[in-house]
Amino acid sequence: MRKILCALLTMTLLLSISLSSNYFVKASSQVILDDQLQEVLFTESGPFEVIVTFNATGAPTNNQMQLLKDLGIKIGTTMKSLPMAGIVATKAQIEKLTESDEVFSIYLNKRLEYVNDISTAVTGVDKLRTDDQFRKQNGGLPVTGKGVGIVVNDSGVDGTHKDIEYGRNLVQNVLGTTNLSSITGIVPVSYTEGVINTDTNSGHGTHVAGTVGGTGAMSAGKHEGVAPGADLIGYGSGGALLVLDSLGGFDYAITHQEEYNIRIITNSWGSSGDFDPYDPVNIASKAAFDRGIVVLFAAGNEGPGENTHNPYAKAPWVISVAAGEKSGKLADFSSRGTKGVGGTFTLNGQEWTWEDRPTITAPGVDIISTKTVSPLTLLSADVDAAMIETAYLPYYTVMSGTSMATPHVAGIVALLLEANPLLSPSDVKELLQKTATNMPGYESWEVGAGYVNAYAAVDKAFSNRPYGETVNLYENFNSEVESETTQQDFSIDYNPVTLVSDNAHVFTVTEGLSSLVAKVNGEGILSQTGNSINLVLVAPDGTEYSSGISLLFPLYYDRTVSVNNPMPGTWKAELRGLRGEEINPTDGIALPEVVNGTLKFSRVSGYTGLDDIEGHEASEAIKMAVSERLLDGYQNGTFKPDQQLKRIELAKYLVMGAEIRQYLPENTTLLDVESHNVAYAEAVTARGAAFKDIRQVFDGVMKAKEDGTFASEDSVTRTELAYSLVQALGLQEEATSFSGVLTVQYGEERVVIKDADQIPTELKGYVQLALDLNILNAYFEITQGTYELTPTVYATFAPSQTVTRGDFAVAISRYYHAFLTQ
The missing domain is CATH 3.30.70 (Alpha-Beta Plaits)
Known part of the structure; x- marks a missing residue:
């Protein structure tokens, strides 16, 4: 992270x-x-x-x-x-x-490092537990999944752990015995109930169970699971799982459904190969579905390639869960479906349609949950020591995978079923997708509907408000762009005392590229402190494109430079250090370090619905932004790059491509917004709007006017855009704490912004960060008197200048690269 x-x-x-x-x-x-x-x-x-x-x-x-x-x-x-x-x-x-x-x-x-309480914060679980309105709708008690039975069909569960204690929240623990080599004759499936610890050789199932519904007893609630009020039923098959073992779990769930009010079965395991609706596992999951049991499967850990999706997760009646990072990105290892692949089939006389994609994405990287002593958990001892408080080390361990994301969603499903017990498995699947948060740069075959939003999902379960109007999965877009991207890795052994030419990587840009993106990681001492390096791309004609040195370099190690429509020929990626009076009036220098980086080359192969952009200076940025679903053209096939960007358009595009959570109040206060735009305006003005606002406590990414209106048709200034994009990165605290002189990086010096006095004091920090992160640019002027030996560089920001749609395309494409590196 x-x-x-x-x-x-x-x-x-x-x-x-x-x-x-x-x-x-x-x-x-x-x-x-x-x-x-x-x-x-x-x-x-x-x-x-x-x-x-x-x-x-x-x-x-x-x-x-x-x-x-x-x-x-x-x-x-x-x-x-x-x-x-x-x-x-x-x-x-x-x-x-x-x-x-x-x-x-x-x-x-x-x-x-962040720890696992972040997972429940980022998905809105923490927020919904303290929501007063939800408590009132739930008989005065927080929504915790109370009374909902969840079968953990896995390696087993250690019921001696106080977070998942047998006889309390672990209401039953079953040891499956389906080893055919130990059976004589044909006998009914057998299993042993009431086994306190069934997870003696893996630890996988215990970790899963803690994520679903652990009480956090051994960490004073810090590592509490998603649904601590749920009733857990462990079905353990041991460390080696065969198909028959998994079927035993489904069988047990259906057989004992009424006894334990089993409404959910979570499966963090899978296979490979094509989807076969008649596979016995799919038949079993369909039988559970028919009984009103919500079935969840892990998407798999075979990513990032296409066509790596767990075949059992492809069944249209199950919920397939991809693994996301807590920053809002998709984990590299998370399995993907296949674009455009799916079909129809008939089962028991009913026709079904399936798509090769996950349903939803949830936290699956560096997840802290309950631990049992096993060879698997012993392997993660070093990671545990780095991420978990010493007092909690005996009780918790760190794991990553879609296996960890799936029980998180299973816990959220329990919250939904407590809020509305009448929801069917199909209702639950649709509800999760319609309340999801769009994930910029990903398509549905990779992430499904987007990142799970537990708060919005529970809100919809209680109120049935019309969520889903802003979800990209359900949108018909006016513009389409097909592009291909290739990547090259490189490294530079940076030494600040050598020549710049020694701190460079030479590469070739071929004819016809639409964009070039370079990124390096300046991690500093022990990969922990950040390094004040500046990444500069030098074009064949000598033009320089700089990442700048952010004032936040100890927090954010990545430096990114993006160039639209790069000139073909020989380029250089140079590293330059912080020198002179660039942060404080002191002499400083970057640190020696082997810096690793990547170069991404994108080429547009075709596009539609953008009939008026050819020859425009922002055309390549527009294509890139459309291809990543960061914005869209108009229904008549135009984009109108020189037209002023409207506030409602900004709202729509932020929700579409800046990872903004959905929010729908019972009664809107933005009375001047047309009904079909209310969902967008409410989302961007809501507290905790930005996904990167982990605790959901910051202001919205747009502000209503002082009279309470939204002013949908008004234009957007550069200062307002700086606020929105920096706020969307979750940097409110950094922006509002800024109190220095507004400057911008120019070559190897910081230049003061001349018109900074025209920027409201409370927004100067947002402008500073927008400049430092290269989201927005300053305007430079170079003057030199007749007898002056060197020129003087002046910089302005033009804070009141209105933003065109072309301007926004450039800014949002830069935002996108900043988003991926935060």
């Missing part, structure tokens, strides 16, 4: 300690160094990004700041309330700091 919590900016470890206390006064004269810092000091040459904690009760004192200056430390940032400074220091400087009585400790600025 590339977006991390940076200790330098979000140090929360000590928030529970009263700031008025004198906690940081050390008992001895020895300065504390953390183990990782000691390791890198021994193995690396530096410089190093570290956090210094001083002996103080508030912000660093003047004496402490002077200490840093006396040591020649010139890059750093200090906290406002905590006695801490994040600095870049050499080994010698760190050694000097350890000799000072002013210093309490020095720690490496290491990466802090």
Whole structure:
């Protein structure tokens, strides 16, 4: 995961300690160094990004700041309330700091990873549990899946784990015994009920069960499952699963449906090959469907290629679940269907239509859930230690796969069935798809309807509001673009003290490319601190295209440059370091590092519905944006690139291609919006609109007017567009905390924006980030007097300039590349 919590900016470890206390006064004269810092000091040459904690009760004192200056430390940032400074220091400087009585400790600025409570936050499960209206509709209690029976058809479940304790939320635990070699004669299927632990050689099923409905008892609720109120029924077949074993699980679910109110069976296993509706597993899943049981299957982990979809997940009566990252992207390993493939068949006299695609996408990368001791969980010990708090390590483990995404959706289904027990399996499948969040750059054969949205799904289960009007899966688009993309990997052994030509990769651009996208990862020390490198593409004629050095480089390691309609010939990808007064009035330099990168070359092979774009400067950006479903043309086959972008068009395109969650209130307050546009306007103005707003607490990605109207037909200014696109990246905190001078990268210097005073103070941070992330560009002017030895560069932003549809195509295509790297 590339977006991390940076200790330098979000140090929360000590928030529970009263700031008025004198906690940081050390008992001895020895300065504390953390183990990782000691390791890198021994193995690396530096410089190093570290956090210094001083002996103080508030912000660093003047004496402490002077200490840093006396040591020649010139890059750093200090906290406002905590006695801490994040600095870049050499080994010698760190050694000097350890000799000072002013210093309490020095720690490496290491990466802090997200944990599994993020999964339930990103899908809206946390939000719906605390929703007052939902509680009222649910008899005054939170929606937890209470009373809904879920069969976990897997390797088994360890009922000794307090999160899934046998006799409590694990109401039955069954050991399947379908080993034919141990059977004499033809006998009924047998199984042993009441087995406390049936997961003795895998751990897979225990992890799945915790995701579905673990109570989080061993982590004070932090690693709670999606539906902790549900009744779990484990059906374990051991580590080696055969078809007969899986059929035993379906058989048990149908046989005991009334006894345990079984409404769901989740299956995190599969096979390969073509879809066969008459396969016994598909027959069994259809039988469960006919009994009102919702059947879920993992899409498979054979991606990213086409035609890798689990054949059992293709049955039209089941829910197939793809694995997404918590950032909103599709996991590379997640199996894909096949574009345009499907068909019809008849089963028991009924005709069915199937499509080779997942139904929905859910979190499936680095999922923390319940652990049982097994060889499988022992293999992940290093990952567990890095991601899980020490106190919780005995009880939880990290796994990735569509196996982890599927039980997440199974838990959401339990919430839906508690909210509305009358929902049929078909109703549930349709409801999940109609409330999904569009995933930019992916088609339905890859991600289904999009990323699951538990909050909207439960809302629809209670209210049956008309969700689905904004889902791309159900849209008929006016414009179509066919394109092909190839990728090349490269690496540069970056050394800031050598010539630029030594820090470059040479490559060839062929005739007729529609776009070139270059990306590198400047990860820094131990892949944890970020590196202040600038990626520059140099065209054959010397024109430079720069990624710039974002002020957020410790948070976001990727640098991306996109060039539409690149000139054919020999290009160079150069790495340049931060120098001079580009962030602070100090002298700085990027760090040595082997930097890995990719080059993507796209070529448009054909398009329709864009009759008026040829020869326009934004034509290639328009084609790219249409091909990725980031925007659309008009019904009459035109795009009108020079026409002003309307606010309602911006709303539609943000929901279409910027991963904006659906939201439909009971009564809209935007009374000037036409009924067919209400879903778009409400989505973009709602709190927590952006998918990358993990906790769903930030403002919307567009703002209503001061009089409460939406003003659909009004134009959009460049400042407003900067706000919307940066807000859609989940960067509200970074944008609103900005208080410096507005600048833009030009070559190897930062140039002040001349018209910054025309930008409202509260929006300057959004403009700064839009410039730094290369979503929007500044306008440069170079002047030179008759006797001046060097020219002067001026930069403006034109904040009140209105945005055309062509302008937006360029901006949203750049946003798309920024989205993929955040």
